[in-house]
Amino acid sequence: xxxxxxxxxxxxxxxxxxxxxxxxxxxxxxxxxxxxxxxxxxxxxxxxxxxxxxxxxxxxxxxxxxxxxxxxxxxxxxxxxxxxxxxxxxxxxxxxxxxxxxxxxxxxxxxxxxxxxxxxxxxxxxxxxxxxxxxxxxxxxxxxxxxxxxxxxxxxxxxxxxxxxxxxxxxxxxxxxxxxxxxxxxxxxxxxxxxxxxxxxxxxxxxxxxxxxxxxxxxxxxxxxxxxxxxxxxxxxxxxxxxxxxxxxxxxxxxxxxxxxxxxxxxxxxxxxxxxxxxxxxxxxxxxxxxxxxxxxxxxxxxxxxxxxxxxxxxxxxxxxxxxxxxxxxxxxxxxxxxxxxxxxxxxxxxxxxxxxxxxxxxxxxxxxxxxxxxxxxxxxxxxx
Amino acid sequence: xxxxxxxxxxxxxxxxxxxxxxxxxxxxxxxxxxxxxxxxxxxxxxxxxxxxxxxxxxxxxxxxxxxxxxxxxxxxxxxxxxxxxxxxxxxxxxxxxxxxxxxxxxxxxxxxxxxxxxxxxxxxxxxxxxxxxxxxxxxxxxxxxxxxxxxxxxxxxxxxxxxxxxxxxxxxxxxxxxxxxxxxxxxxxxxxxxxxxxxxxxxxxxxxxxxxxxxxxxxxxxxxxxxxxxxxxxxxxxxxxxxxxxxxxxxxxxxxxxxxxxxxxxxxxxxxxxxxxxxxxxxxxxxxxxxxxxxxxxxxxxxxxxxxxxxxxxxxxxxxxxxxxxxxxxxxxxxxxxxxxxxxxxxxxxxxxxxxxxxxxxxxxxxxxxxxxxxxxxxxxxxxx
Numbered sequence: 001x002x003x004x005x006x007x008x009x010x011x012x013x014x015x016x017x018x019x020x021x022x023x024x025x026x027x028x029x030x031x032x033x034x035x036x037x038x039x040x041x042x043x044x045x046x047x048x049x050x051x052x053x054x055x056x057x058x059x060x061x062x063x064x065x066x067x068x069x070x071x072x073x074x075x076x077x078x079x080x081x082x083x084x085x086x087x088x089x090x091x092x093x094x095x096x097x098x099x100x101x102x103x104x105x106x107x108x109x110x111x112x113x114x115x116x117x118x119x120x121x122x123x124x125x126x127x128x129x130x131x132x133x134x135x136x137x138x139x140x141x142x143x144x145x146x147x148x149x150x151x152x153x154x155x156x157x158x159x160x161x162x163x164x165x166x167x168x169x170x171x172x173x174x175x176x177x178x179x180x181x182x183x184x185x186x187x188x189x190x191x192x193x194x195x196x197x198x199x200x201x202x203x204x205x206x207x208x209x210x211x212x213x214x215x216x217x218x219x220x221x222x223x224x225x226x227x228x229x230x231x232x233x234x235x236x237x238x239x240x241x242x243x244x245x246x247x248x249x250x251x252x253x254x255x256x257x258x259x260x261x262x263x264x265x266x267x268x269x270x271x272x273x274x275x276x277x278x279x280x281x282x283x284x285x286x287x288x289x290x291x292x293x294x295x296x297x298x299x300x301x302x303x304x305x306x307x308x309x310x311x312x313x314x315x316x317x318x319x320x321x322x323x324x325x326x327x328x329x330x331x332x333x334x335x336x337x338x339x340x341x342x343x344x345x346x347x348x349x350x351x352x353x354x355x356x357x358x359x360x361x362x363x364x365x366x367x368x369x370x371x372x373x374x375x376x377x378x379x380x381x382x383x384x385x
Numbered sequence: 386x387x388x389x390x391x392x393x394x395x396x397x398x399x400x401x402x403x404x405x406x407x408x409x410x411x412x413x414x415x416x417x418x419x420x421x422x423x424x425x426x427x428x429x430x431x432x433x434x435x436x437x438x439x440x441x442x443x444x445x446x447x448x449x450x451x452x453x454x455x456x457x458x459x460x461x462x463x464x465x466x467x468x469x470x471x472x473x474x475x476x477x478x479x480x481x482x483x484x485x486x487x488x489x490x491x492x493x494x495x496x497x498x499x500x501x502x503x504x505x506x507x508x509x510x511x512x513x514x515x516x517x518x519x520x521x522x523x524x525x526x527x528x529x530x531x532x533x534x535x536x537x538x539x540x541x542x543x544x545x546x547x548x549x550x551x552x553x554x555x556x557x558x559x560x561x562x563x564x565x566x567x568x569x570x571x572x573x574x575x576x577x578x579x580x581x582x583x584x585x586x587x588x589x590x591x592x593x594x595x596x597x598x599x600x601x602x603x604x605x606x607x608x609x610x611x612x613x614x615x616x617x618x619x620x621x622x623x624x625x626x627x628x629x630x631x632x633x634x635x636x637x638x639x640x641x642x643x644x645x646x647x648x649x650x651x652x653x654x655x656x657x658x659x660x661x662x663x664x665x666x667x668x669x670x671x672x673x674x675x676x677x678x679x680x681x682x683x684x685x686x687x688x689x690x691x692x693x694x695x696x697x698x699x700x701x702x703x704x705x706x707x708x709x710x711x712x713x714x715x716x717x718x719x720x721x722x723x724x725x726x727x728x729x730x731x732x733x734x735x736x737x738x739x740x741x742x743x744x745x746x747x748x749x750x751x752x753x754x755x756x757x758x759x760x761x762x763x764x765x766x767x768x769x770x
Binding site for chain 1: 397599606622
């Protein structure tokens, strides 16, 4: 089995390092009406807002704050209304994955008459978008260098991914110093999220894609090493740099090129967030071990490779090595302070029934072999009670 | 010492895999006057020319063949004259690094009145360029996904690198099958060239750039594994795929981001090509071991890391491990059929004197610490007699 034909095209310009936000004025075309979007206001406290405003002196700016974690279309509709009223021509999200993902939807929705949710559920095609230049302040999702976005609907407790090349940021600025004031839980979630992004592109079946495999393992090894260090020393520039760059590289499209992908952990995890508001990173730490354990036959070769190359597991039978690899990974998540069982979040059998029922209604199976059907989703979640 | 601020921006669209050349017609805007450029005519024999012509049916095409290895400005001037006469609007180089590098110069020179060489020696600034879409048929230089070009001047036996963002290909098509008919020596040179491209961005001093380091080691490990296999089985799609993608990833800008770079091996090697016509890959196999041996103090940490992570060298004193690492690398080059000593190419002391004298005249030193001065260049070359 060889690597499939692929296309790689990622034109996002990355500016990385100390003080790079000051270059904003050289990146945003002069004379455009700019909308800055942000979340709960942490950027006011840590000085990032001031840096952005200073770099944009002379621009005509409108602001939209309050984009929440797992951005809600109900909130984003207000931003779209404001942007339309103000004839916004350039969008600058300042924040983490939620702010940037939400702003991608704003970028596309500003230029259509439909409700923004129609974009998320593919009811209307994206044909143009307002350009985006992002300031990343929370490493995790990789959205700063890709076309993806995940948006939720409060009304129906739904959460879906969507994406379009036209909403890729024109540029993204990453200054690790902007992350020094992040709460521990957000860093821990970001490390887990990055780890699982790699796994979704890696832990499938082998196609002899040596470069993809080794780059994937490079990121995983780096996270295992640097994750605990970042948490213990949040203002260490080197640690934060390695974590921040890992999260971007993980989901910029490189390691997924031409290899099977399995986004089942994300798809099942989204349901836990939609139903119970569990943090995205936490849902992944819950679900991935279950996916690996239940789908171990199909993923055997890659789990063994992961165990050997990343966790140094070489002794025992195949089944023992698989179990030990999963245990080591769970231990890594837990060492970051992330709980990995449903019961630890007060979630039980009723939720499993609801999630299985949702997937039954959708009528399709997930995973790289499309063999993660509702029955397997039940086994996966029961494995994580 | 931490990673430096960096910018990464590589908008080249890569299409990789079997039969991708057929998509040419969807990638080149309709109605443009196209110039196909190529080398010595191997594309006529292996069917690639026919694939390209078929994919471009309906386009108004002019052709320029005969771009030689180490493309000469004397040849490229003729292509520029033809392109100007024909009002060429899109360039399609079909070949290896030399054809693509030469075409980059054509792209920029078509839109100025100066002699093309003025671009190479920075006498005139590049402000625009005719767009390029490349068909790569020889993995090695990475030029298909970067802004670099190396051009020679026959008249003065000079060879210099230059580059500009505007000459980056809009797209590059890589079908490993187009490489099945390459002569062994070109594959061996390509493997060495790729290996050394990684080393020039890796074998310097550590700045705790864990992602860069590990991706660099990923490519080196892959080359060590796959290099001999490709040579032994040139029509194996999986082997050729891993080699071909390695060479692109090695020099697309990723692993060099924010870390010290040392292009001394290339700079010294270019002189051997300029003076004696030694293949580019061969010059690198000669020079790199000398650079590592002579500059071992400054490069110690990274040579030891290379030895441990890529060649599995862990026993002995530091000096022994450094020597063993260099020996293993030389053994790898030689296992591909590439000779690594000057005398094996009939080159002796007179050439060393000439090269040292050229660097003395230029009046600057090279290497990541700018400590490879003419005296060290002499030691490096004498080390390789």
